[in-house]
Amino acid sequence: MKFIAGISSTALLCLISWQDARHGTSVSAFVPSAPCRPAMILPSNDAITNAMRYETSLNAEAIKITMPALSSTMKEGRVVSWLKSEGDEIEAGEAIMVVESDKADMDVEAFEDGYLAKILTDEGEMAEVGAVVALVAAEEGDIAAVAAGGDANGAAAPEANGAEAPAAPAEEAPAAGAEAPDVEFSQLDMPALSSTMKEGKVVSWLKGEGDSVEAGEAIMVVESDKADMDVEAFEDGFVAAIITEEGEAANVGSPVALIAANEADIPALKAYAATLGGAAPVAAAPAAAAAAPAKAAPKAAAANPAASAGGRVVASPLAKKMATEMGVDIATVAGTGPGGRITAADVQNAASGAAPAKKAAAAPAKPAWTPAPGVVAATPSARALAKKAKLDLASIPGTGEFGRVTADDVKMATGEMKPKRKAAAPGAPPALELPEGLVPFTGMQRAVSNNMVATLDCPVFRASREIEMDAFNALYQSVKPKGVTVSALLAKAVAKAIEKHPIVNSSFRPEGTFFNKDINIAMAVAIDGGLITPVLKYANERDVLELGENWKELVGKAKSGTLSPDEYNSGTFTISNMGMFGVSQFDAILPSGQGGILAVAGTQEHIVPCKQAVLGMKKISKMTVTLTCDHRQIYGADAALFLKTLNDVMVSPGQLL
Numbered sequence: 001m002k003f004i005a006g007i008s009s010t011a012l013l014c015l016i017s018w019q020d021a022r023h024g025t026s027v028s029a030f031v032p033s034a035p036c037r038p039a040m041i042l043p044s045n046d047a048i049t050n051a052m053r054y055e056t057s058l059n060a061e062a063i064k065i066t067m068p069a070l071s072s073t074m075k076e077g078r079v080v081s082w083l084k085s086e087g088d089e090i091e092a093g094e095a096i097m098v099v100e101s102d103k104a105d106m107d108v109e110a111f112e113d114g115y116l117a118k119i120l121t122d123e124g125e126m127a128e129v130g131a132v133v134a135l136v137a138a139e140e141g142d143i144a145a146v147a148a149g150g151d152a153n154g155a156a157a158p159e160a161n162g163a164e165a166p167a168a169p170a171e172e173a174p175a176a177g178a179e180a181p182d183v184e185f186s187q188l189d190m191p192a193l194s195s196t197m198k199e200g201k202v203v204s205w206l207k208g209e210g211d212s213v214e215a216g217e218a219i220m221v222v223e224s225d226k227a228d229m230d231v232e233a234f235e236d237g238f239v240a241a242i243i244t245e246e247g248e249a250a251n252v253g254s255p256v257a258l259i260a261a262n263e264a265d266i267p268a269l270k271a272y273a274a275t276l277g278g279a280a281p282v283a284a285a286p287a288a289a290a291a292a293p294a295k296a297a298p299k300a301a302a303a304n305p306a307a308s309a310g311g312r313v314v315a316s317p318l319a320k321k322m323a324t325e326m327g328v329d330i331a332t333v334a335g336t337g338p339g340g341r342i343t344a345a346d347v348q349n350a351a352s353g354a355a356p357a358k359k360a361a362a363a364p365a366k367p368a369w370t371p372a373p374g375v376v377a378a379t380p381s382a383r384a385l386a387k388k389a390k391l392d393l394a395s396i397p398g399t400g401e402f403g404r405v406t407a408d409d410v411k412m413a414t415g416e417m418k419p420k421r422k423a424a425a426p427g428a429p430p431a432l433e434l435p436e437g438l439v440p441f442t443g444m445q446r447a448v449s450n451n452m453v454a455t456l457d458c459p460v461f462r463a464s465r466e467i468e469m470d471a472f473n474a475l476y477q478s479v480k481p482k483g484v485t486v487s488a489l490l491a492k493a494v495a496k497a498i499e500k501h502p503i504v505n506s507s508f509r510p511e512g513t514f515f516n517k518d519i520n521i522a523m524a525v526a527i528d529g530g531l532i533t534p535v536l537k538y539a540n541e542r543d544v545l546e547l548g549e550n551w552k553e554l555v556g557k558a559k560s561g562t563l564s565p566d567e568y569n570s571g572t573f574t575i576s577n578m579g580m581f582g583v584s585q586f587d588a589i590l591p592s593g594q595g596g597i598l599a600v601a602g603t604q605e606h607i608v609p610c611k612q613a614v615l616g617m618k619k620i621s622k623m624t625v626t627l628t629c630d631h632r633q634i635y636g637a638d639a640a641l642f643l644k645t646l647n648d649v650m651v652s653p654g655q656l657l
Contacts (some may be wrong), residue, residue, distance in 0.1 A: 063135070065133055067127040067133050077099045080124075087143060088116050181265070181268040188231075188233070188234075190256050203221040203247075206220055208319070209266075212236075219257075223442065238261075240269035242273075244257070323347045328350050377400075382396075385407055396409050455591070465643040467625060467647045467650045469623045472493075476489055479548075484548035488544055488548040491539045520535050534557070535554075535569075574591055575598050579623065581602070596630070597627075602623070606619070
């Protein structure tokens with residue numbers, strides 16, 4: 001039993017009501033106690049504590065908004081500004097506050113619909129990553145109750161005048177029956193590399209089990225919903241156990257590895273890691289049979305079930321990486337590690353020829369068998385499938401052992417399964433192998449898909465115009481030797497047009513039109529496995545030479561997956577250029593949170609009348625551009641005037657220099 005002092009009367013009345021209802025009694029009156037004296041007796045129970053913190057006397061649900069980890073090194077963040085006030089309605093995916101991390105300022109989005117009931121961390125204040133900064137009520141009528149619950153949470157802290165603080169509840173074990181070993185170690189969790197990331201995939205481990213690591217040293221590469229990023233170790237130590245292997249995904253905050261402070265503690269942490277990862281512990285080697293000869297050779301290498309079961313090769317991540325780099329077939333390497341695990345040393349020995357390669361097991365002699373006359377050889381599952389499909393087994397050719405009809409043979413006969421393709425005849429060209437089946441999305445592809453779906457709720461319209469390109473092309477040819485690209489020139493031209501029509505650089509808010517003071521041009525870039533939009537910031541203020549150098553740097557980072565969040569999510573207007581693919585005209589999808597996107601097609605030659613020409617005709621180059629706008633704050637006239645100004649800039653491009 002514990003005493004809780006100094007809590008508000010509202011929260012205390014809630015707890016008395018809960019306690020008395022639990023014991024079948026009622027409360028007829030209530031007098032709050034003095035702030036420094038015990039108010040009432042409550043059982044020490046985590047469920048009661050959570051109820052006091054995040055439920056109210058009206059049983060209203062409080063949704064927690066926590067300080068996100070906006071980078072892998074972020075430990076705390078400062079609330080720069082709240083984009084919503086207490087009582088305002090918020091929607092899932094809507095930016096509610098701006099947070100300053102150790103890298104940059106970023107918008108933080110809400111993950112659920114509701115109403116902002118209580119702000120716990122005011123503007124300018126700091127909060128640790130994971131700390132609750134605000135409470136959201138699911139229903140508008142619950143705002144007052146949730147806010148009161150937030151006040152009770154703050155009032156329930158122990159006083160500093162000698163009152164003893166309640167003991168912290170025992171830490172919950174990570175798995176049933178599992179206890180952390182009594183050694184010094186740290187747990188490496190899957191970090192949140194962006195404010196929208198919920199899970200990450202381990203692309204590669206830069207350290208193997210047993211390797212030493214230093215604080216600040218990159219230990220693994222993680223694929224988030226935005227890009228691939230290195231994750232650093234926060235403490236010195238040794239990689240004791242890798243819980244999430246390369247290619248596997250883990251939720252944000254779940255353990256992916258254990259770091260031992262002392263090398264001698266690695267074996268104890270390996271056993272503990274099996275409980276964290278949910279993997280079954282390695283089975284003990286079976287006891288020798290009683291009938292086995294007493295003088296069996298102890299050094300004879302037994303077959304390794306861990307390395308051969310199901311055809312899976314068990315090897316450390318470092319061993320797999322070294323085998324790929326050295327060109328060694330890891331399936332032919334004999335493992336000397338625990339349970340037959342292939343280690344890095346095994347791969348090195350195999351590459352140098354110091355260790356014999358693992359011998360393939362000799363295929364047993366294939367026995368001969370002929371069914372009795374009138375008997376059709378078939379597996380039980382094949383017989384059941386044939387009976388269900390009302391097929392005669394005798395009419396189905398068998399491909400199984402001894403010519404037996406298998407379940408696959410019946411499925412091919414019913415058309416449920418495609419027949420296997422026959423090998424190409426000698427000298428014939430190989431058959432073209434096309435992709436087949438489901439290929440899971442990468443983190444970036446999933447993010448692009450979600451962003452496209454989010455645009456369906458936005459009412460848009462489109463306007464197109466042809467622009468003469470002869471003068472622009474001549475300018476490009478003059479600055480091309482200096483490293484200026486077409487993308488940099490287009491960004492500069494669009495930024496100059498936006499200066500005269502800032503409405504196309506705005507974004508919609510429920511309260512009205514939000515004007516962006518900076519002109520940051522995002523340019524769509526197709527990369528292997530996805531799409532990303534590097535941003536040329538302040539494009540209207542910088543010269544084309546600087547923009548050209550910046551663009552080359554951004555494209556290189558995009559292809560290597562090393563763009564920082566500020567370099568791809570700070571755009572205020574987007575350009576999608578498919579002219580290099582010969583596209584004559586297309587429409588672009590408006591990105592969420594922006595007011596306009598310009599689709600740029602290829603340049604085409606046209607014959608037009610000309611009085612000064614000898615034959616009265618001349619050849620010019622034209623390009624079609626299509627502007628997609630958010631019709632909630634941008635109107636048709638705004639788009640038309642912007643395209644006219646852009647045409648004037650492109651026809652007289654000298655102002656771009």
